[in-house]
Amino acid sequence: MNFGKRLIRLLFFFTLFLVVKQVDAQSKRISGTVKDSHSEETIPFASVSFLRSTMGKLTDSAGFFSFYLDKWPADTLIITCVGY
Numbered sequence: 887m888n889f890g891k892r893l894i895r896l897l898f899f900f901t902l903f904l905v906v907k908q909v910d911a912q913s914k915r916i917s918g919t920v921k922d923s924h925s926e927e928t929i930p931f932a933s934v935s936f937l938r939s940t941m942g943k944l945t946d947s948a949g950f951f952s953f954y955l956d957k958w959p960a961d962t963l964i965i966t967c968v969g970y
Contacts, residue, residue: 917952920945920965932967 920929928949936940938961945951 905924914955915952916963917950918956920949920951920967929967932965935964937962954960 916933920932920934920948921927922929928945929946930947930949932945932949933942934945934951939959942952943953
């Protein structure tokens with residue numbers, strides 16, 4: 887009886903693992919760091935958005951941004967920052 891419960895638990899976790907890996911494999915990631923072209927310094931809290939959508943976010947304090955998408959966008963990435 888104990889062996890049957892272990893087998894059922896093992897099959898459940900194996901199935902759950904496969905579902906999670908399937909979902910993870912379907913997302914695309916676009917990431918980068920916004921830097922000044924002359925000094926190569928990172929630009930914190932710059933606005934990063936797509937031209938033809940409402941999707942956007944701010945870079946962190948190190949100038950890093952990351953988007954997780956379902957498919958690759960056919961769009962232009964716009965980066966703006968006050969003072970540049």
